[in-house]
Amino acid sequence: MKNHRGKRTLLFPSAPHIASAASIVSKTEAQGPLGQLFDMVLEDDTWGEDSFEKAECRMFEEVVRMALAKMQRTPADLDCLFGGDLLNQIITANYAARQLNTPFLGLYGACSTMAESLLLGSVLVDGGFAGRVACVASSHFSTAERQYRYPLEMGTTEPETSQRTVTGSGCVIVTEAPSPDDVFHKIRIRAGTIGRVVDLGITDAANMGAAMAPAACDTIVTHLKDLERQVSYYDLIITGDLGRFGSEMLFSLCKDRGVDLSGRHIDCGCMIFHPEQNFHCGGSGCGCSAVTLAANLLDKVESGGVQRMLFLATGALLSPSATMQGESIPGIAHAVVLERED
Amino acid sequence: MKNHRGKRTLLFPSAPHIASAASIVSKTEAQGPLGQLFDMVLEDDTWGEDSFEKAECRMFEEVVRMALAKMQRTPADLDCLFGGDLLNQIITANYAARQLNTPFLGLYGACSTMAESLLLGSVLVDGGFAGRVACVASSHFSTAERQYRYPLEMGTTEPETSQRTVTGSGCVIVTEAPSPDDVFHKIRIRAGTIGRVVDLGITDAANMGAAMAPAACDTIVTHLKDLERQVSYYDLIITGDLGRFGSEMLFSLCKDRGVDLSGRHIDCGCMIFHPEQNFHCGGSGCGCSAVTLAANLLDKVESGGVQRMLFLATGALLSPSATMQGESIPGIAHAVVLERED
DSSP states (O other), X not given: OTTEETXXXXXXXXXXXXXXXXXXXXXXXXXXXXGGGOSEEESSTTTTSSSHHHHHHHHHHHHHHHHHHTTTOOGGGOSEEEEEESSGGGHHHHHXXXXXXXXXXXXXXXXXXXHHHHHHHHHHHHTXXXXXXXXEEEEOHHHHHHHHSOOGGGOOOOOTTOOEEOOEEEEEEEXXXXXXXXXXXXXXXXXXXXXXXXXXXXOOTTOHHHHHHHHHHHXXXXXXXXXXXXXXXXXXXXESSOHHHHHHHHHHHHHXXXXXXXXXXXXXXXXXXXXXXXXXXXXXXXXXXXXXXXXXXXXXXXXXXXXXXXXXXXXXXXXXXXXXXXXXXXXXXXXXXXXXXX | OTTEETTTEEEOTTOOEXXXXXXXXXXXXXXXXXXXXXXXXXXXXXXXXXXXXXXXXXXXXXXXXXXXXXXXXXXXXXXXXXXXXXXXXXXXXXXXXXXXXXBEXXXXXXXXXXXXXXXXXXXXXXXXXXXXXXXXXXXXXXXXXXXXXXXXXXXXXXXXXXOEEOOEEEEEEEESXXXXXXXXXXXXXXXXXXXXXXXXXXXXXXXXXXHHHHHHHHHHHHHHXXXXXXXXXXXXXXESSOHHHHXXXXXXXXXXXXXXXXXXXXXXXXXXXXXXXXXXXXXXXXXXXXXXXIIIIHHHHHHTSOSEEEEEEEEEOOOHHHHHTTOOOOEEEEEEEEEEOO
16 A cells, blocks of 8 residues: 555655646636636537537537647547546446547546546556546536426526536546646646545535535545645645535634635635626536636646645535435545646 | 556556455345355345335445455445446445445446446555455346336336346455455456447347447457457456347357357356346346356355456446437446456
């Protein structure tokens, strides 16, 4: 166990390299604060396909092709694709993987998928099992609403704690060594922490932030303990899609455990929409952290604005059939450490 | 990429060790040819719970505890749990992982899950990222039928190509080094091959064997090519749940590619039920290969009856919403190499 530390943290001594990334979103996300940064914006969230599901699948496929094209590569150059989405049987990822024709390992981690895929991608690269992997997560407002909540045609209103599922696919390419064709040259993945399923008994499907915050707290506290680090080691601690309410809850839960996140924490769910877009607590969905990482956060590390970043994606393991049977909504959060190498 | 060979095959030079395994099934599986070998048989497939889903979740949880107890361990001794099932949002695995309170990475590979979890578990152990991992897959006839096909109350009849979803959970514990308390002492995992999503256009949800056979063929052919091996290197090539029709199709597809499986291939779906149980083409579901491996196949290697085994689990990536939108059913197959060490 030479690369295992403490309870749940893995070290990547070879420091796998982030070579490229890409993001595709819909118009709604493009109207948010990060609007100029996304690689592609869909004018129409069906993208001319005859269902939202087919549109999401095409987004997943295209974002992988795009991230690879930026570094003069194609899907045939991938040793493995790790990915997932929010749909039953992860159909987005499965059908996209069919089109991409790459070795594929399907994941289900709800909105924690971007960190889960980066963690496993780094394990494969660091262990010498792969030289180039794609890590992908995707979500789509219209496919998620009708599967998890209500048919869009009902026009239901949302409570104050709700978040809007991001329509977006994000892909990050992890490689064993830098190449001149890469988009990024200085971002290394040095460690990761595996999440644990944590459940404080939230049963409200319109309050995902509260379901995920305890898991995020658990992973942050465990990570710091495993590596004997203080919060101050990191310039930024990112969470995926806790939203405004969930972020406050995380802050308070961490404080109770002696960890003060003041001035170090930002949440992708709070970054992606303007408050005046009226999406209540912010963005959610596994595309939220995926596109924010791909379009914005990686640049912060590459440019040197941030030297060390702890990136967590947080998943609410919501299932309509489980909640209908009276179950609460558990959460999970995985984390990876991104560091700038000069 | 020191541990990568050919297109999709990974080598595990440290040869992670299979330390223990356990299986839980329902009465129907216990009435099959392997009936005496399972660790636990449920008298009632609700196991006294108030839903089939809750019963399946308890099976998943208990099978992990059981496999660990056999080697004098508890869930607290696990560095990671890899698992999945057939239900939307893999609720079986998620809720069981909550109860087990272990580091957890959720997978979705349909019936390929047992091989996917063993492959990733071996990667973690071989890379020094974990010392002891649990690899688990689960399915339940009654939860799967109502999610994927028809309500049980309808009493629909099945066509000749259909297979019966196995009610069963299987767990295999992979460790970095043998210990005297282990159940198995001689089984090593030496390599694995990552699957690719393959789709020959099957659209019949009652013919899963045909949807999976092309993927199994693709993985077997790629594996042999990557490692420059002949079929004769293996005493046995196992597939997960192709069933009788799918197995014939695999035989024929492999023959077309110059690979003759005669006398070397068996399928867990054909092993688990007696023909007189009238389940048409045999067993299916990710529990099928999981419990057959845990209860029977590992013993074959441990006892020396089989020296080298290629274990494939084959998944039909069936989704009711995708098939309703006119999509065909793609398949995927992952493989691991189990060898006896004297």
